[in-house]
Amino acid sequence: MALSTATREWFSEHGLEGFLRIADAQPHDKPEKVTPTIDLEEIAEGTIHALVGLPAVGLRSIESPSTEILTEYFGEYSLSSKVYRTQGGEDILFREVARVLLEYGFVHSWPPAIPKYRASFVIAAYEGLKVDWTTIIVDCLRSGIASLVEGKKS
Numbered sequence: 001m002a003l004s005t006a007t008r009e010w011f012s013e014h015g016l017e018g019f020l021r022i023a024d025a026q027p028h029d030k031p032e033k034v035t036p037t038i039d040l041e042e043i044a045e046g047t048i049h050a051l052v053g054l055p056a057v058g059l060r061s062i063e064s065p066s067t068e069i070l071t072e073y074f075g076e077y078s079l080s081s082k083v084y085r086t087q088g089g090e091d092i093l094f095r096e097v098a099r100v101l102l103e104y105g106f107v108h109s110w111p112p113a114i115p116k117y118r119a120s121f122v123i124a125a126y127e128g129l130k131v132d133w134t135t136i137i138v139d140c141l142r143s144g145i146a147s148l149v150e151g152k153k154s
Contacts, residue, residue, distance in 0.1 A: 007096040014128070018052030022104040036149050040142050045134040054137075058130030064116040065123060073123055074098075098122045105133055106140030 003023060011020050028034055049056045064070075071077065073094060101122050102114065114122075125131045 003096060003100070004093075006093050007100070010093060010097055011100070014125070015055060016125075016133070018054040018133075019100050019104050021052055023100055035145055038145055040145060043138055043141050043145075045138055048134045048137050048141075054133045055130065056132065056134045058132040059121075059124060060132050060135050062117075062120040062124050062129075062131075065120050069123065070116060070119055073126075074119060094126055097126055101125060106137050106144065 003020075008020060011017055045056055048054065067077065073091075105121075121131055121136065125133075
């Protein structure tokens with residue numbers, strides 16, 4: 001993912017450089033072969049913290065923001081899929097930050113669109129609140145890998 005200088009600076013200023021390390025890493029060349037061999041018990045907060053150095057403290061749950069706030073940040077709500085489109089909104093920096101947090105923070109398994117309660121983590125981080133990203137990443141990685149191994153998602 002190509003990130004603007006402003007986005008890179010934002011992550012550095014907020015102590016979230018670990019996401020930049022993830023974004024800059026080369027993807028695994030054969031994820032479908034390695035995924036079934038992953039021991040989900042090895043994916044723990046300590047492991048994620050050691051790998052990327054993200055803070056292991058902060059908010060673990062956040063109430064869903066109002067529809068007006070969500071629309072202000074993300075753009076229109078899609079009733080048909082019951083999600084906010086992450087490409088929405090006018091703020092280019094927010095869109096890049098949201099994209100990184102969604103794709104590399106694993107806020108949701110389908111990054112192009114997210115439900116309200118997950119969108120609240122992105123907004124909170126953008127507004128400067130401390131979010132426990134290691135917990136979010138662990139939960140989402142475990143469920144995403146398990147789902148992939150079971151053949152539910154590609």
